[in-house]
Amino acid sequence: MLSGAFLLTxxxxxxLVFLAAFESVAVTAVMPAVSRALDGAHLYAAAFAGPLATGVIGMVVSGMWADRRGPVAPLYASVSLFSAGLVVCGLAPSMEVLVAGRLLQGLGGGALTVALYVVVARVYPEELHPKIFAWFAAAWVVPxxxxxxxxxxxxxLLSWHWVFLGVVVLVALAMLMVVPSLGRLGPGGPEDAEAAEGDAGHGPxxxxxxxxxxxxxxxxxxVDGVPRVGGVLVVAAVAVTLLAVRPLLPAGTLTARHGLPGVILMRGMGAAAFFGADVYLPYLFTERYGFSPTLAGLTLTLGALAWSGASAVQGRLGERLPHALAVRIGMALVAAGILPALLTALLDLHPAVPVVGWLAGGAGMGLMYPRLSTLTLALSAPADRGFNSSALSISDSIGGALTLALTGIVFSSFAAGSADGFAAVFAFAALIGLVAALLAHRVTPKPEVIA
Structure with missing residues (x-):
């Protein structure tokens, strides 16, 4: 992959994957400072939920576009949108403008991932695909x-503005390295055109x-703040979200049907529980304990280390740890990792308590996330692997986005930055983790299906 033909690509x-991942995880550490500077506590959750939601649109559009016209135009468009979002965020004079920039970031970031996967399929020989995807995975782990x-x-040292603006130049340099290989790519071949024609009605x-x-x-x-009818509008928005996401997922996902639907649901619930708490941990540390952004970021790094370590452990255990048990233990660890944060918010405990607890949360994600990916492919027919892999990512994004939107409502219903607000958010996220742990056995087909 580092030979002359492929080196720059x-x-x-x-x-590009590294920078998209960096923005995704790094913003968590600095958003409390951004929210304070822009007086944007009321839109704190929206800054995280928004890009996850628009990312789903980006994934779908980029996939359709790449199937019909090749990956070149979608990649240029996605990088342009992602960069434009960074610039808007970096120059934002208000929280409303920053959230708008984050929506652009999410749209471009979701499209970028899909476009790069198609580039890989077109540029690299098939025997190198596992290696480049392993590098992409590493490019997510390091950030x-x-x-x-x-x-x-x-x-x-500088300003939160440079967390966004500084990345723009790096994105441009990374894109310049990919450009030479894009010049050799044209529209898809006959097989791609036939597949795109077959999906013409399905894609829209x-x-x-x-x-x-x-x-x-x-x-x-x-809608939460709309007088008198805010609560009704919230329920309606949740119902519409679930109705709209249903066709994007395997049948039976929302009812936790055994097998693949259960796997896809667990991915969404895992993201909901973990990230529903994760984005509020640095907020808790900076608001209640006066942590600097650097120190708050280090606490999240410890959780990421636990995630990476547990992922390696489950890989070594292999089939000695059954998939369903790995998912159940993982979900239970996520819920257990949130409880120390809940108790800290309620009882004003030492900040070391939620930091240590979040090691369990990270370990839980590392234990179950790889198993859910493995199960998705194992339970998919070859013709359905693309749709099911997409469904796994969509469940991940929508699960996180929906929960973050709801935690934002929960948090804003209390005094800004109050102990009760943090406690309510962590309790909500922990409850999702506990329910998911109880449903974890549904990732395996029913015995009679196997028979």
Whole structure:
């Protein structure tokens, strides 16, 4: 992959994945400082839920576009949108403008991932695909380890603005490395054209549902404050989100049907529980304990280290640890990792308590996330692997986005930054983790199906 023919493409593609991942995880550490500077506590959750929601639209659009016209135009468009979002965020004079920039970031980031996967399929020979995807995975792990602390340090030494603006130049350099290989790519071949023609009616329908789901999630961040009918609008927005996401997932996902639907549901619930708490931990540390952005970021790094370590452990255990048991233990660890944060918010405990607890949360994610990916492929027919892999990512994004929108409502219903507000958010996230642990056995087919 580092030979002359692939060197720049490999470095540039991995750099793009790295930078998208960095922005995804690093912003968590600095958002409390951004919220304070822009007086934007009321939109704190929207800054996280928004890009997750628009990312789903980006995934669907980029996939359809790449199937019909090749990956070149979608990649240029996605990088442009992602960069534009960074610039808007970095120059934002208000929290409303920053959230708008985050929506652009999410749209471009979701499209970027899909476009790069198609580039890989077109540029690299099949025998190199496992290696480049392993590099992409590493490009996600490293930002999770160093991103929060690095973003905190940039905020302390310079300004939070540079967490966004500084990445724009790096994105441009990474894209320049990929450009030479893009010049050799044209539209898809006959097989791609035939597949695209076959999906001509299917794709727009998926795009419609993805857009509706994203808009419903975004509406959740706005309707709660509507006098007299805010609560009704919240329930309606949640119902529309679930209705819209249903066609994007395998049948039976929302009812926790055994087998693949249960796997896809667990992915969404895992993201909901973990990230529903994760984005409020640095907020708790900075608001209640006076942590600097750098120190708050380091606490998230410890959770990422536990995630990475547990992922390696489950890989070594292999089949000695059954999939369903790994998912159940993982979900239970996530819930257990949130409880110390809940108790800390209620009882004003030492900040070391939630930091240590979050090691359990990270370990839980590392234990179950790889198993859910493995199960998705194992339970998918070859013709359905694309749809099911997409469903796994969509469940991940919508699960996190929907929960973050709801935690934003829960948090804003209390005094800004109050102990009760933090406690309510952590209790909500922990409850999701506990329910998921009880449903974890549904990731395996019923015995009679196997027979």
């Amino acid at each position: 490999t470095i540039g593609s991995c750099a 999770a380890l160093v991103g929060p602390a690095a973003a905190g340090a940039v905020t302390d 329908r998926l795009l419609m549902w993805a857009t509706l789901a994203a808009l419903a999630v975004l509406a959740l961040n706005l």
